[in-house]
Amino acid sequence: MLEVVCPAAELKLTTTTYLAGGAAIDATGAPLPEATLAGALAADAVLLGAVGGPRWDGLPYATRPERALLGLRKALAAFANLRPVRLYDALVDASTLRPEVVRGVDLVVVRELVGGLYFGEPRGITGDRGVNTMVYTVPEIERIARAGFRLARGRRKLLHSIDKANVLETTELWRKVVTRLGKDEFPDIKLEHMLVDNCAMQLVRNPRQFDVVLTENLFGDILSDEAAMLTGSIGMLSSASVGEADAEGRVRGIYEPVHGSAPDIAGQDKANPLAAILSAALLLRYSAAAEAPAARIEAAVEKVLASGLRTGDLARPGEPAVGTRAMGDAVLAALH
Ligand code: IPM
Ligand code: MG
Secondary structure, three states: OHHHHHHHOOOOOOOOOOOOOOOHHHHHOOOOOHHHHHHHHHEEEEEEOOOOOOHHHOOOOOOOOOOHHHHHHHHOOOOEEEEEEHHHHHHHOOOOOOOHOOOEEEEEEEEEOOOOOOOOOOOOOEOOEEEEEOOOHHHHHHHHHHHHHHHHOOOOOOOEEOOOOOOHHHHHHHHHHHHHHHHHHOOOEEEEEEEEHHHHHHHHHHHHHEEEEEEOOOHHHHHHHHHHHHHHHHHHHEOOOOOOOOOOOOOOEEEOOOOOOOOOOOOOOOOOOOHHHHHHHHHHHHOOHHHHHHHHHHHHHHHHHHHOOOOOOOOOOOOOOOOOHHHHHHHHHHHH
């Protein structure tokens, strides 16, 4: 897709492929080899495939495929994970929820990605005690909140900040900082606070009430999988993990489908490639500031879905399904 839309938009595309995750472990012993890290740091953007699989599940945490993901996020300071959840009209019957509930859903989960429970210290298992720490500093909350507010400004100007302020002090601070920032810097954005358990319920009860959903790392991990099902399949969900913009307004980022490596269907030409394709569109939008080619890819996906083509995860019982390759080819053809 990138090779087709970039030249047409007068964008020069240079790509290099590196190993990460299980493939890297098999080849080098490490999930995130030095060369991969160096390449990612030197690049404008990273397009990432899903990592993980049962073959590597027995390894210690520090050497598991998932470390490649967490290591890249941290090294690139990609603190803002944007997960657009948009239901394409053609897929309104693909969701397990009723069409009248999900029709028109269009929200973005803004998940903090390099802090919170995933990275907090102390952590570990000593004897019969396991510890993880949920920790956020004021600057960490401010930068992710700004990313959320700015995104809301370009959308419906509504931001839900998700916390557990009735129980967790970390998120009490989160709520305080987000409230102040909203007042001081984003008075034009309507700010709502919502407890994470209520948010999980509201996402399936009335998902259209949301525009931008701002949240902590682990809460965002969980809520974004839940939100994915509003779109019919997690195979539709793309993501951008971005850092701070540089002086020219360009952001370095990691772009990847939200879904995992789906080991049960790997290598069988069954997986839905649309989340990966839509991630390439996000790469163009955020890291190349190239809206037109990004929109061109998204329009091609929409066209193919409207034509009725479905991968297995999207097909209703009895409906015919096409494979990964056929779906990819169809989107490519729709680009022209
Ligand atoms: C995600 C994934 C990852 C995460 C895993 C694979 C480490 O679930 O990107 O949502 O938990 O962040
Ligand atoms: Mg997840």
